[in-house]
Amino acid sequence: MAECVKVCTANFGKGAQDIEVYKKLGGYANISEKLFNMSQFELIDYVQRSNLRGRGGAGFPTGMKWSFVPRNSGKPVYIVVNADEGEGGTFKDHFLMLEDPHRLIEGLIIAGWALGSRAAYIYCRGEFLPCIESINKALNQAYAAGYLGENIMGTKFCFDIFVHRGAGAYICGEETALINSLEGQKGQPRLKPPFPAVSGAWKSPTCVNNVETIMALPWILSHEPEEYARMGTPRAGGTKVFCISGDVKNPGVYEAPLGTPMMTMINDYAGGVVGGKLKAVLPGGSSCAPLTAEEAAVATMDYECLASMKTMFGSGAMIVINDTHNMVDLLNCLGNFYSHESCGQCTPCREGTGLLHRMLNLIVAGKGHDGDVELMQSLCGGFGGVTICPLSISLGGPVSSYTAKFRADFDEYIAKNPDHAKPRVQETYRPGIFW
Amino acid sequence: MSNYYNMPKLPTENSPKVEIFVDDKPVMVPGDTNLLEALKAVGIETPHVCYHPFLPVSGNCRQCLVEQEGPRGRMLVIACYTPVAPGMKIYTPASSARVKNARRATQEFMLVNHPLDCPICDKAGECTLQENYMEAGQNESRMRPEYGKNYHGNPAHQFIDAKGQLRGGKHVDLGPRVLLDEERCVQCDRCVRFMRSIAGSEQLQLAGRADHTYITTFPGEKLDHEYDLCVTDVCPVGAMTAKYFRFQKRVWLLSHTPTVSMDDSLGANIWLDHADGRIYRVMPRCNPEVNRSWLSNTSRLAFQNFGKNRLPFMGFHVIQNLVSGVKAEGGKIALAAGGTCTIEDLAALRMLKDSLGDSAELFGGTFKKVGSPDGIAMSGDPMANRAGFKLMGVPENNLADLTKRAGEFKLLLTVNLDIFGEDASQASALEKIQNRVVLSAFNDETAAHGTLSCGVRHWSEVQGTMVNSLNILQKLNACPVCPDEKIRPAYEILSELAGCMFESAADAFKHAGKYAAALSGLSYDTIKSTGKLLEGGEA
Ligand SMILES: Cc1cc2nc3c(=O)[nH]c(=O)nc-3n(C[C@H](O)[C@H](O)[C@H](O)COP(=O)(O)O)c2cc1C
Ligand code: SF4
Ligand code: SF4
Ligand code: SF4
Ligand code: FES
Numbered sequence: 024m025a026e027c028v029k030v031c032t033a034n035f036g037k038g039a040q041d042i043e044v045y046k047k048l049g050g051y052a053n054i055s056e057k058l059f060n061m062s063q064f065e066l067i068d069y070v071q072r073s074n075l076r077g078r079g080g081a082g083f084p085t086g087m088k089w090s091f092v093p094r095n096s097g098k099p100v101y102i103v104v105n106a107d108e109g110e111g112g113t114f115k116d117h118f119l120m121l122e123d124p125h126r127l128i129e130g131l132i133i134a135g136w137a138l139g140s141r142a143a144y145i146y147c148r149g150e151f152l153p154c155i156e157s158i159n160k161a162l163n164q165a166y167a168a169g170y171l172g173e174n175i176m177g178t179k180f181c182f183d184i185f186v187h188r189g190a191g192a193y194i195c196g197e198e199t200a201l202i203n204s205l206e207g208q209k210g211q212p213r214l215k216p217p218f219p220a221v222s223g224a225w226k227s228p229t230c231v232n233n234v235e236t237i238m239a240l241p242w243i244l245s246h247e248p249e250e251y252a253r254m255g256t257p258r259a260g261g262t263k264v265f266c267i268s269g270d271v272k273n274p275g276v277y278e279a280p281l282g283t284p285m286m287t288m289i290n291d292y293a294g295g296v297v298g299g300k301l302k303a304v305l306p307g308g309s310s311c312a313p314l315t316a317e318e319a320a321v322a323t324m325d326y327e328c329l330a331s332m333k334t335m336f337g338s339g340a341m342i343v344i345n346d347t348h349n350m351v352d353l354l355n356c357l358g359n360f361y362s363h364e365s366c367g368q369c370t371p372c373r374e375g376t377g378l379l380h381r382m383l384n385l386i387v388a389g390k391g392h393d394g395d396v397e398l399m400q401s402l403c404g405g406f407g408g409v410t411i412c413p414l415s416i417s418l419g420g421p422v423s424s425y426t427a428k429f430r431a432d433f434d435e436y437i438a439k440n441p442d443h444a445k446p447r448v449q450e451t452y453r454p455g456i457f458w
Numbered sequence: 459m460s461n462y463y464n465m466p467k468l469p470t471e472n473s474p475k476v477e478i479f480v481d482d483k484p485v486m487v488p489g490d491t492n493l494l495e496a497l498k499a500v501g502i503e504t505p506h507v508c509y510h511p512f513l514p515v516s517g518n519c520r521q522c523l524v525e526q527e528g529p530r531g532r533m534l535v536i537a538c539y540t541p542v543a544p545g546m547k548i549y550t551p552a553s554s555a556r557v558k559n560a561r562r563a564t565q566e567f568m569l570v571n572h573p574l575d576c577p578i579c580d581k582a583g584e585c586t587l588q589e590n591y592m593e594a595g596q597n598e599s600r601m602r603p604e605y606g607k608n609y610h611g612n613p614a615h616q617f618i619d620a621k622g623q624l625r626g627g628k629h630v631d632l633g634p635r636v637l638l639d640e641e642r643c644v645q646c647d648r649c650v651r652f653m654r655s656i657a658g659s660e661q662l663q664l665a666g667r668a669d670h671t672y673i674t675t676f677p678g679e680k681l682d683h684e685y686d687l688c689v690t691d692v693c694p695v696g697a698m699t700a701k702y703f704r705f706q707k708r709v710w711l712l713s714h715t716p717t718v719s720m721d722d723s724l725g726a727n728i729w730l731d732h733a734d735g736r737i738y739r740v741m742p743r744c745n746p747e748v749n750r751s752w753l754s755n756t757s758r759l760a761f762q763n764f765g766k767n768r769l770p771f772m773g774f775h776v777i778q779n780l781v782s783g784v785k786a787e788g789g790k791i792a793l794a795a796g797g798t799c800t801i802e803d804l805a806a807l808r809m810l811k812d813s814l815g816d817s818a819e820l821f822g823g824t825f826k827k828v829g830s831p832d833g834i835a836m837s838g839d840p841m842a843n844r845a846g847f848k849l850m851g852v853p854e855n856n857l858a859d860l861t862k863r864a865g866e867f868k869l870l871l872t873v874n875l876d877i878f879g880e881d882a883s884q885a886s887a888l889e890k891i892q893n894r895v896v897l898s899a900f901n902d903e904t905a906a907h908g909t910l911s912c913g914v915r916h917w918s919e920v921q922g923t924m925v926n927s928l929n930i931l932q933k934l935n936a937c938p939v940c941p942d943e944k945i946r947p948a949y950e951i952l953s954e955l956a957g958c959m960f961e962s963a964a965d966a967f968k969h970a971g972k973y974a975a976a977l978s979g980l981s982y983d984t985i986k987s988t989g990k991l992l993e994g995g996e997a
Contacts, residue, residue, distance in 0.1 A: 096865075183573070209664070214515070216514075331511070364667075366667050366668070367664070369520050370521070370564055370568050370644070370645075371567045373567075373669055374567040374571050374669055377570075377571070377669035378567075381605050390604060402563075402566075405563030405564065405566070408533065408534055409523060409534050409560055411518065448601075
């Protein structure tokens with residue numbers, strides 16, 4: 024496998040949690056005249072040229088997102104780092120914050136300058152205690168070294184970073200739910216518009232970015248933006264930190280350029296499939312549609328290719344599944360997860376995810392019936408584009424795609440019910456029971 | 459939870475009209491509102507659960523879906539949160555199968571974990587779910603009993619019923635006035651939004667998430683607020699129930715009388731829901747200018763005393779003889795009116811004064827404390843028709859004068875004025891007056907102190923008008939619950955004493971025009987149910 028440039032993971036295993044080590048490795052070099060001589064517009068344009076796209080899941084171009092933040096609105100601009108990593112199979116932000124917290128801080132200072140912001144919040148998943156410790160230690164060092172606080176490096180620029188611990192809800196990774204949670208309200212997504220860029224935290228312009236997105240900034244600034252862009256595909260620049268898990272020899276975090284073939288990732292980086300033959304791959308976290316082994320053979324890891332295969336790049340978390348697994352069991356896990364994590368606002372998501380989970384439970388328990396699969400597919404049709412956030416589709420999508428691609432697995436389970444062909448009986452209450 | 463700041467903008471008469479295309483047909487709709495209101499303005503109803511015109515939009519039920527043509531093709535959007543834009547293209551179920559199916563799907567989801575025990579549900583007959591089902595659902599159930607239900611509710615209230623089904627709390631005591639049926643709750647968030655943004659209190663909360671979301675108060679705390687019964691109005695289903703009305707009457711057996719609450723000078727618009735000759739329930743009647751959809755507990759529960767302790771009717775001639783006797787002697791007569799007197803009563807009173815000549819003098823007012831408006835549905839002034847008194851030239855604040863000069867008078871006639879009940883120590887001076895005629899609905903303190911006390915109709919039993927603190931002329935309607943048909947409205951007795959009996963409230967109102975220029979051009983029958991803003995008042 025070709026050695027690739029490490030943008031985010033270069034300092035892994037080098038003890039870069041300590042500011043001196045980080046600086047020796049070239050850290051904080053960007054926080055200099057060069058940065059402060061750039062205007063906000065130049066910097067945003069610079070990032071736009073790098074073709075960096077958000078790494079949180081939606082893949083929205085970062086420079087463009089920044090350009091939406093209104094200037095001179097009379098309100099402070101907040102930067103919020105989305106470190107609530109909750110998607111199944113995703114664990115990159117955890118390692119990034121643990122191994123290289125100073126890079127996150129450096130990236131935030133750059134973002135802070137670009138957006139004219141005074142303060143940033145790192146909304147960290149509550150369970151990530153070691154990360155929080157690591158970041159807090161790094162913050163103390165950065166304050167002591169004068170990279171944060173008042174008049175950074177003798178300029179007029181003042182910038183603070185706060186760490187906020189979430190209470191452990193997947194939905195708080197959705198940016199508006201995250202903002203609600205940050206404000207101290209119940210973590211439920213807000214109606215849009217207004218979008219956070221215009222009215223987010225405390226009704227002020229707010230830019231929410233993933234940890235990895237922010238951590239790519241120092242490298243981009245110390246190189247040419249085109250150099251970063253060249254590493255990826257025409258529509259998405261740079262490298263990506265992939266999480267590979269499941270039935271592979273070496274599960275873990277691997278940085279590779281966007282557009283790397285999927286099988287290269289599995290075989291060369293993660294050491295190949297173990298325990299059986301490849302059955303399916305979830306390319307972008309637990310909420311995306313699976314690719315069969317044949318599809319995986321031709322897929323490349325980038326936004327466009329995966330979108331064309333009717334799945335998504337998401338957070339770049341590949342879950343590799345071998346042929347000893349029944350997809351129904353997997354789907355049942357997802358049902359359990361998403362029905363528990365629905366925030367409970369929208370009717371279809373609140374009631375539907377739970378119903379799907381109960382149906383899947385029955386199928387797995389050998390109590391499925393003919394027609395259950397069709398009913399599930401039809402129920403998922405009721406999710407499409409009608410809810411406040413896409414969480415409902417995070418379960419609806421898999422239900423549709425698993426049942427379409429791996430129908431045999433479902434039929435196998437349903438056949439275990441001796442009464443599977445029994446038709447549905449309408450249970451009707453008739454007057455006489457009540458009076 | 460979302461966007462508590464988003465109060466819907468409602469169309470008014472002055473809204474600019476814009477052209478939009480509904481199912482490809484051009485229509486003119488109010489341009490400054492949301493799609494749901496705009497469609498309603500042209501007669502297209504959109505089923506909805508969470509939207510309430512006077513609550514911030516939360517957009518969570520997803521029942522009000524319509525299709526909108528956009529840059530990326532036709533998209534499903536929620537009508538309650540989509541602003542009207544000129545030229546927009548909208549598709550309703552009339553032309554779009556997709557919208558029809560989407561609404562149906564939402565309906566199906568809504569019922570997945572709903573008990574559907576309508577036969578024993580208090581809301582049946584006026585339930586939003588039932589209405590939406592007729593409008594948007596009517597689908598055969600596709601569920602199997604095995605799938606089970608996950609009833610919403612506090613885990614502490616759950617139990618397993620005889621069929622082995624997990625159930626939610628059926629009568630959770632939220633506070634002194636409200637009981638919650640957790641199973642029936644559809645998590646529309648209306649009650650929470652009402653308490654938060656209208657009542658200004660965080661007493662109700664949605665706890666938990668997903669299909670184990672439930673409504674609750676903070677541990678150890680109660681729902682106890684002057685407006686807490688409004689949550690039973692805004693609740694679209696049978697989840698929030700009022701203890702006073704729970705299981706008292708099936709709602710379709712109730713008749714509804716639109717009238718105005720006369721215990722406060724805002725004159726909250728209300729429905730008197732009655733059957734079998736008694737009032738069962740008082741509901742707020744929507745009036746955007748006055749009380750919107752809100753009603754204080756005080757005004758709502760006052761009806762429980764309307765039928766109690768009533769003063770019996772007394773022959774008219776006894777009063778007439780007494781009054782004409784005093785007049786013949788040349789004794790001075792004090793005519794004193796209380797705040798629940800309608801414009802018609804006041805017209806009759808003025809006519810009586812005119813007929814008695816200089817020997818009679820008018821008084822009016824209250825000894826009760828006057829508070830300040832609460833911004834919801836109370837003005838704080840217990841003298842309901844104060845503005846009407848001013849308009850009719852009847853004093854509204856000179857009772858102290860009356861007690862001070864009590865010695866001058868030979869006869870006192872009080873109308874709907876419980877002056878002894880309001881302040882017995884001040885009123886005791888009135889006992890110096892030899893003849894005290896009391897016209898009152900109730901056998902109250904003043905009636906007890908009267909030398910001649912005659913029952914009249916209560917304000918809930920009369921036709922009439924009043925002018926509220928916003929200078930809006932509002933109409934009262936008679937609810938047929940008077941305990942004795944012989945009991946007459948005060949204006950009838952007064953006008954007969956004056957020698958010219960009003961035949962009806964409309965007749966009395968015509969006479970009122972003689973005393974108040976602002977009323978002279980109006981006719982009783984043309985006053986709208988939401989009232990009429992009189993000249994000189996601010997909207
Ligand atoms: C249900 C849901 C969960 C999400 N969880 C996360 C998450 O854990 N971490 C994350 O970075 N983004 C998450 N997102 C995406 C964010 O909403 C948002 O797009 C992202 O933080 C933007 O950052 P980016 O532009 O840097 O990608 C989630 C989105 C949804 C709808
Ligand atoms: S789709 Fe689900 S998680 Fe998202 S806002 Fe609606 S109920 Fe909450
Ligand atoms: S709330 Fe009551 S009336 Fe309405 S659908 Fe449910 S059980 Fe029936
Ligand atoms: S109790 Fe009623 S108003 Fe409150 S959320 Fe439930 S259904 Fe809505
Ligand atoms: S009424 Fe529009 S979403 Fe509930």
